[in-house]
Amino acid sequence: MELRRLGKTALEVSVIGFGGIPIQKLGREEARRLVGLALDYKINFFDTAQGYGDSEVKIGEGIKGRREECLLATKSPCRSFQQALEDVDAALRKLQVKVIDLYQVHFVNDSETLDQVIRPNGSLQGLKKAKEEGKINHIGITGHNPDVLLRAIRNEDFETVQVPFNIIEDGPDERALLRAAKEQEVGVICMKPLAGGVITEPELSLRWILAQSVSTVIPGMIQPKEVESNAIVGRAPLPLSEKELEKLKKVCHPLEENFCRRCMYCMPCPEGIPIYLIQELGDKVKVPQARELCRDIYARQKVNVEACNECEECEEKCPYHLPIRKMLKEKHDLLTT
Ligand code: SF4
Numbered sequence: 631m632e633l634r635r636l637g638k639t640a641l642e643v644s645v646i647g648f649g650g651i652p653i654q655k656l657g658r659e660e661a662r663r664l665v666g667l668a669l670d671y672k673i674n675f676f677d678t679a680q681g682y683g684d685s686e687v688k689i690g691e692g693i694k695g696r697r698e699e700c701l702l703a704t705k706s707p708c709r710s711f712q713q714a715l716e717d718v719d720a721a722l723r724k725l726q727v728k729v730i731d732l733y734q735v736h737f738v739n740d741s742e743t744l745d746q747v748i749r750p751n752g753s754l755q756g757l758k759k760a761k762e763e764g765k766i767n768h769i770g771i772t773g774h775n776p777d778v779l780l781r782a783i784r785n786e787d788f789e790t791v792q793v794p795f796n797i798i799e800d801g802p803d804e805r806a807l808l809r810a811a812k813e814q815e816v817g818v819i820c821m822k823p824l825a826g827g828v829i830t831e832p833e834l835s836l837r838w839i840l841a842q843s844v845s846t847v848i849p850g851m852i853q854p855k856e857v858e859s860n861a862i863v864g865r866a867p868l869p870l871s872e873k874e875l876e877k878l879k880k881v882c883h884p885l886e887e888n889f890c891r892r893c894m895y896c897m898p899c900p901e902g903i904p905i906y907l908i909q910e911l912g913d914k915v916k917v918p919q920a921r922e923l924c925r926d927i928y929a930r931q932k933v934n935v936e937a938c939n940e941c942e943e944c945e946e947k948c949p950y951h952l953p954i955r956k957m958l959k960e961k962h963d964l965l966t967t
Pocket residue numbers: 898899900901902903905937938939940941942943944945954955
């Protein structure tokens with residue numbers, strides 16, 4: 631597995647990291663085996679979050695007895711000094727470790743939130759205290775808005791930045807962030823390497839990303855074969871040939887204006903509506919061969935869109951500002967008529 635330096639942290643991370651969102655869907659034993667397999671393949675960077683259900687617990691169980699082989703990154707949407715300290719302590723307990731290699735402020739998507747984080751008594755100060763106390767080794771920031779993150783990394787306390795980056799989500803703002811990160815020795819962790827499932831050539835996409843100035847890319851993994859195929863890419867991530875680049879571009883259609891990237895940040899819905907699943911079924915139902923299956927899966931859900939109470943919680947949490955309620959109603963119609 632190729633290793634790269636994670637910016638000024640000087641940590642040597644595997645170019646393929648383990649994205650910790652999907653593991654929530656696995657049972658405890660299956661999850662433990664998956665994490666163990668990733669370690670066997672020399673994937674040493676594990677990224678999880680307070681907000682990813684029981685992902686921290688499962689990753690903690692999976693690395694038990696193998697702590698020396700891995701670097702742990704987690705995060706929370708902490709905004710205040712006290713919250714940061716409490717979240718770090720909770721993560722240490724769930725991961726069952728004495729120190730976390732990288733703790734990130736999660737989900738910083740606008741300037742107001744960034745101001746809350748960096749102000750006196752904000753979460754950045756709390757994380758600096760946790761670092762002084764030896765509970766965390768490094769501090770990072772994550773978000774979906776490259777402009778805001780560009781501003782954030784001017785603050786030299788942030789040693790890493792985590793951002794969606796792939797051949798589709800590659801514009802002037804992303805490039806400016808990558809340039810600044812390189813100049814300032816801030817480690818870049820790429821999330822959403824397949825743009826939420828829009829890119830259907832994982833190997834080519836990962837290699838394209840790794841040819842840019844990034845430290846690691848963290849595809850979500852849920853099946854052993856994904857761990858294996860991703861890890862193989864990380865052994866020798868050669869840049870794409872012209873022919874391969876053409877092939878990758880062919881499967882990358884521009885994103886629809888309202889495209890759900892299945893990030894699950896909108897979950898949980900207080901009414902129990904499986905929002906991201908309905909988004910996915912509502913897209914796939916348009917494919918004639920998949921229509922009946924999608925409708926059948928939707929019909930078997932305990933709660934459907936009709937239970938929506940219009941609370942708007944999901945829309946407040948969606949980093950892409952999607953009109954979720956409207957989308958769900960449209961998808962409900964497609965799935966039931
Ligand atoms: S608006 Fe509807 S779908 Fe969204 S969180 Fe509220 S109840 Fe759930």
